[in-house]
Amino acid sequence: MQDMDIIPGPGLFPAHRCKTIHVVRHAQGVHNVEGDKNYKAYLSPEYFDAELTPLGWQQVDNLRKHVVASGLLERVDLVITSPLMRTLQTAVGVFGGGSYTDRVDGLPLMVANAGNSGRGAISSFNSPPIIAAELCREHFGVHPCDQRRSISDYQFLFPAIETDEDTVWKADVRETTEELAARGLKFLKWLWTRTEKEIAIVTHSGFLFHTLNAFGSDCHPLVKKEICKRFSNCELRSMVIVDRG
DSSP, rough: OGGGGGSSOOOOGGGGGGGEEEEEEEEOOOHHHHHHOOOGGGGGGGGTTTOOOHHHHHHHHHHHHHHHTTTTHHOOOOEOOSSSHHHHHHHHHHHHBBBOOOTTSSSBBBBBTTTGGOOOBBOOOOOOOEOOOEEEEEOSSSSGGGGEEEEEEEHHHHSSSSSOOOSOOOOSSOOOOOHHHHHHHHHHHHHHHHHHHHHEEEHHHHHHHHHHHHGGGGHHHHHHHHHOOOOOOOOEEEEEEEOOO
């Protein structure tokens, strides 16, 4: 007989035990173009802290249209992003406040042409708060595309977003999938301590795949398969975290 705990079907939980998250993989980065053809391309110093491609920015524009039209932009209380160029660009492009007007707005979320974007500055006006979190970065180590710029560079490029120095990336040691999954679970536990009820998260394919595989271990297999399917570039999925107490 099938275990009653994993029989699929509806469930009821008090609202205060639930938190809605909108999870986004970053848009196409320059490293993805060659890396999807040849994995060794991820080792190229040419892709240090990889920025978005022109196609990636088109994906950002399309997703922004969706979050605006659906009302999601107005519902989100907080945006948490990985502190790498491609995720920061995706986060501010999708959830930012639109075009920046000097001396009218506060600090811009992104200055003009950050990361060779060819884009104008993006305002923080009418935008949910955006914060960068080390815990939701991609695998640490070895791949230059996953190493990030100095804190001074980011303070100039993304003035309204606080970041820390990169103390975890190592040129000769790659974080294991087990270590990444453990870090992802730590991130989700930290996320639960936040007071915000509806949060957008902009992060990476590897981080999402290994974290959600670990986090979904108590799900019915059909639900876990749906949760853990690989994300496409700039794909958004909405989920609910439940505190089962």
